[in-house]
Amino acid sequence: MRNRYLDLLRFLAIVRVVVYHVTGFASLTLVFPAMAVMFALAGSLMAASLERSGPAAVLRRLRRLLPSLWVLAAIFVPAMLLTGLPFTPRVLLWLFPIADPPANGWGAMALSPIWYLRDYLWFVFASPVALWAFRRAPLPTLLAPYVLLVVIESGIWPNAPGPYREFGLYFGAWMLGFAHHAGMLRRLANRVLVPAVLVLVAAGGAWILTHPGPRGYDLNDIHLGNALWSTAFILVVLGRGPAGAAWVDRSALFGRVVTVLNRRALTIYLWHMPFVVAITPLFDPLGWTHEDPRGLAIRVVLVFALVGVVTLAVGWVEDLAAQRRPELIPGGRRRTRPVGPPTSTGHQVPAQRAAPEAEVTAGRP
Template identity: 35%
Template sequence: MNRRESAYVKSLVVVALAAVLTTAAFPQPWLTLVFPAVGVLFAAGGAAAASRLDAARRGRAFLPRAAAALLVPFWVFGAAVITAMLAAGWSWSAEEGTAPLTWDTAWLWLLPFADPPVSSDGFGLVGAVWFIRVYLWLLVLTPPLLWLSRRWPLRTMTVPLGAMALVTVGIVNPLGATADIVLGLSAYTTCWLLGFAHRDGRLPHVPVSTALVLGVGCAAAGIAVALWQEPLYGSYRLELNPAATMLFSLGGVLLLLRLDPWMRWMERVRGIHPVLSLFHSRSLTAFLWVNVVITLTPAAIAATPLAPYHTATTSGEVLEYTATWVLLLTVLVVLGWSEDLGAGRRPRLLPRRRHRVAAGPAAVAVRPDVTPDVAPGVVTAPVVQVTRSAAA
């Protein structure tokens, strides 16, 4: 994700990852209505993609680098879970949504433009693969999307909204893998576009009253749709209902990103940056491995002296939740280097502390090949014009 983001946006990513782990560890439907976790991750991804594309200047140079940053951690994850599924014996059942590993589908573990095949035993380990699928499609679409959003932001935003409306009312009825792709893109492209706007400094120009009305209205509409269609989906869990997910994520992310200019005091908080950098620069690894970590936690506790305290009580649940966090942090340290490798950085067990460079002409001259990030709220008209020319 964007390594030049503010401390506030990095903290949103940390909260989003905590929300993802918590909702996976405690599968209560109401927890999904508390925070737009996945929407925040896609917004941060959109901001990072816009930054990379501006730095690359050309979509042809952008896509291989951006795809590598996404796919290398995914390949490390895939190698581990495929080995585990093969070792357990690759059983599958079409009724369960699992499939055999064949030459016709194995390539999806390299380029997941659709969901790759999984076994029945490994189905619970790969819950995050859909995120990679949507993210990869959004990376491919970033060059035209960024060009369009900088010229016609509102009209571009209506495209995913309209696509979701057409599918929801039944005018368009995609099936199978096509439905997964269309619904996933429709649900989260709006957050990706908000990430573009945040990176360009366009969101602070939205009046606070407008952001508040639209944000609260969309989020409330998403919750209402989830509750209204509970009989249809069997639960009001947000991720089961694409239309509710889109509305709640759009409203929540708009509100959260609009607060950024007022949260700059976080930059001066001592000791916060190393913690935020650990999770922010390892966010993809954390998201991918959450389900695996949750699955392994009971066995890990059973192999320690804490096993007698792992009971079906509140204290036992707190112990398991704490152990899950410990295991996740271990995974970030042990496997987080894959994100460094994918991003073209020197692999490290812990992310390197980046020292702030003083603003000014000299700072720009140090890296003439990289378009500098400008803090939201201070973007001037000439800067926007230069960005548009470069994109064209």
């Protein structure tokens, strides 16, 4: 059974990411630290996959992740090569981005979310060893990424490569996902969780206020503050969130939207930024700046509409990667055969069940 509360969190995270990239509102990063939440949810699911399948879960996760990237690369890499990107062996990183793949000027901005896949790949590779260590020494293993981040941000290692900083920031959230899957966050007594959250919020808030970045109090520019603030947020939403959210499906429309965004999360994430970059030159001459509420509202609606179109066109690749039956719009009701008539022995012929693979894997990122 799917946990609709986790689906709701992923839905909110995806919507927040897109709206933030369209509007640039730094306050959104404080209200909902979406990237840390997404990594925490992914870490929880990765721990579950490793428990079911062992190290084979790594290959299965790569199979789920890479095809959607290849579709994007098949369109944008030739376009970048035709507009000045040198053809070097590093172009092959678009097939397997264990490091930042090359991009030219416009491509670097339009395809900037690729860092998420780079980090995701490394976290997947690290997960079998990290889960082994976490089971034997949960707290030290959980704290290790944050210690690395403190070493970098405090100036002890000032010239650390960017991926190391992000490893310290987001692998900590991934490890919180391990703790969530193990039930540790829910088992935390209030006398432990509440003071921990308050200390993290106070420390994170103080660091954010005293270390503003080039965009002000945008958490994406304030890594240590981001880690502290996001950890507090995850402890609350995963440690004290509801066990489920059946109310999501009380509205058929809203439930379907939540399902679609969960099943197409990777497609939406990869494709939204090219549209944000593409429409900006069209809006600026009209005077619809980022300070104009009407212009911002139109931008948001237009980006979601364009992402919806491309999701209809190529989103089914996520179904193939997950070994599901491809669907144009996920979440529709599946018709099953009615129960057959009684046989001569008096037993009814059971209806044909849905394929086990669809029941088990539907919607896992």
